[in-house]
Amino acid sequence: MTVLTSDILRRIPKPELHCHLDGSLRPATMLELGRDQRVAMPEDDPDALRDYMRVDDARDLEEYLARFGHTLSVMQTAEAMERIAYELAEDCAREGVRYLETRYAPVLNIDGGLSLAQAVEAPLRGLARAEQEYGITARVIICGIRNMSPEVSLGLARLAVDFKDRGVVGFDLAGGEFGNPASAHRAAFDYAFAHGLPCTCHAGEGDGASSIADAMHHCHAHRIGHGTRLIEDPLLMAEARDAGVAIECCLTSNVQTRAVASIDQHPLRRYMEAGLHVSLNTDNRLMSGTDLVTEYGLAARHLDFTFDELCHVARAGFANAFLPDAEKLALLARVDAEFATLRGSIA
Amino acid sequence: MSEPVRVFVNGVGASVPPGSTVLDAVTAADAAAADAVRAGTRVVVDSRGLPVANDTPVSGGYVMRIVSARQARATED
Numbered sequence: 001m002t003v004l005t006s007d008i009l010r011r012i013p014k015p016e017l018h019c020h021l022d023g024s025l026r027p028a029t030m031l032e033l034g035r036d037q038r039v040a041m042p043e044d045d046p047d048a049l050r051d052y053m054r055v056d057d058a059r060d061l062e063e064y065l066a067r068f069g070h071t072l073s074v075m076q077t078a079e080a081m082e083r084i085a086y087e088l089a090e091d092c093a094r095e096g097v098r099y100l101e102t103r104y105a106p107v108l109n110i111d112g113g114l115s116l117a118q119a120v121e122a123p124l125r126g127l128a129r130a131e132q133e134y135g136i137t138a139r140v141i142i143c144g145i146r147n148m149s150p151e152v153s154l155g156l157a158r159l160a161v162d163f164k165d166r167g168v169v170g171f172d173l174a175g176g177e178f179g180n181p182a183s184a185h186r187a188a189f190d191y192a193f194a195h196g197l198p199c200t201c202h203a204g205e206g207d208g209a210s211s212i213a214d215a216m217h218h219c220h221a222h223r224i225g226h227g228t229r230l231i232e233d234p235l236l237m238a239e240a241r242d243a244g245v246a247i248e249c250c251l252t253s254n255v256q257t258r259a260v261a262s263i264d265q266h267p268l269r270r271y272m273e274a275g276l277h278v279s280l281n282t283d284n285r286l287m288s289g290t291d292l293v294t295e296y297g298l299a300a301r302h303l304d305f306t307f308d309e310l311c312h313v314a315r316a317g318f319a320n321a322f323l324p325d326a327e328k329l330a331l332l333a334r335v336d337a338e339f340a341t342l343r344g345s346i347a
Numbered sequence: 348m349s350e351p352v353r354v355f356v357n358g359v360g361a362s363v364p365p366g367s368t369v370l371d372a373v374t375a376a377d378a379a380a381a382d383a384v385r386a387g388t389r390v391v392v393d394s395r396g397l398p399v400a401n402d403t404p405v406s407g408g409y410v411m412r413i414v415s416a417r418q419a420r421a422t423e424d
Contacts (some may be wrong), residue, residue, distance in 0.1 A: 244392075245396075333408075
């Protein structure tokens with residue numbers, strides 16, 4: 001059996017499908033931006049800020065989300081957003097990520113005077129620069145927010161569609177899940193879907209399997225963000241499997257938000273063995289103090305994933321990317337060649 | 348003669364001649380499902396869950412799933 005060293009885990013070509021831009025800043029960058037923008041940070045040292053931002057003490061998803069006030073406070077200029085997106089893609093490339101979909105809600109980035117369009121254009125510039133320098137493919141998913149009004153979500157869906165052929169590949173709904181059903185935002189999902197934009201939806205993280213059913217049945221969700229509590233409903237699991245709905249799993253984050261008690265109890269393996277499409281993701285690199293190599297390592301150590309199984313999960317993630325088919329087939333051809341080379345080199 | 352094109356319908360591989368359409372591929376994989384697609388009770392979606400027209404040409408590696416028309420709309424109670 002292959003010993004899964006960090007180097008091997010890094011060399012596995014990986015997709016990162018669920019990664020929040022406003023949850024994935026470098027601490028040193030936060031401090032620099034805070035100084036430049038005269039925004040106070042809770043700590044003055046990068047290591048101390050990293051520790052502060054890591055959410056290990058949240059009682060639920062809502063408490064976990066409270067940390068985003070600090071990151072968003074320095075994400076109100078085009079320069080900052082471009083830099084943050086660039087650095088995220090750079091970090092991903094160094095971890096062996098070949099395809100990145102980063103997501104955020106631009107409505108949270110306009111307090112400093114940016115227009116919504118500028119709040120999309122800036123990260124796209126950063127991602128495009130990283131693509132040229134590192135060979136990674138990087139796209140954006142625009143999020144509505146559950147605890148904002150459905151009209152705001154509809155506006156964000158319109159924004160996403162406006163940028164459909166310029167780097168935005170999907171629409172999502174994030175935010176506090178409990179008490180805020182996705183179906184209240186169905187007009188936004190309907191708009192995105194009707195205009196050819198695929199949809200994912202955070203569900204089954206801060207609420208139960210019925211929230212996943214809501215996303216699947218009323219919001220065109222072809223991927224589910226987290227989906228941790230899908231395991232509670234075997235019939236819905238079978239439906240998701242048969243419909244090809246993919247689950248974006250985030251191990252560390254799911255423990256932090258108490259969606260699962262421990263990584264050992266995470267349903268990732270059970271999902272894979274039930275035939276569901278699953279991917280491994282970081283969610284929020286800063287708040288979770290993680291990266292994708294770490295998440296693959298956790299799956300190996302705590303859930304007994306083998307090298308071949310991790311490659312299977314990575315391949316499934318690429319196959320469920322929101323890239324248009326022609327681009328996705330080209331990406332799959334490239335990573336399939338990489339998988340073959342990697343297998344040959346460690347056999 | 349050109350090589351057949353390998354496509355995937357509901358996760359199962361099927362080989363179809365070059366120039367085949369989505370409906371040709373579904374017919375090759377599952378004739379009964381193809382009838383349902385023609386009748387409009389089921390529709391074909393791509394790997395992103397977006398409906399695709401039956402006459403869309405397929406290329407190697409193309410992934411599609413057959414879902415109920417209700418699932419594709421996903422807006423009914």
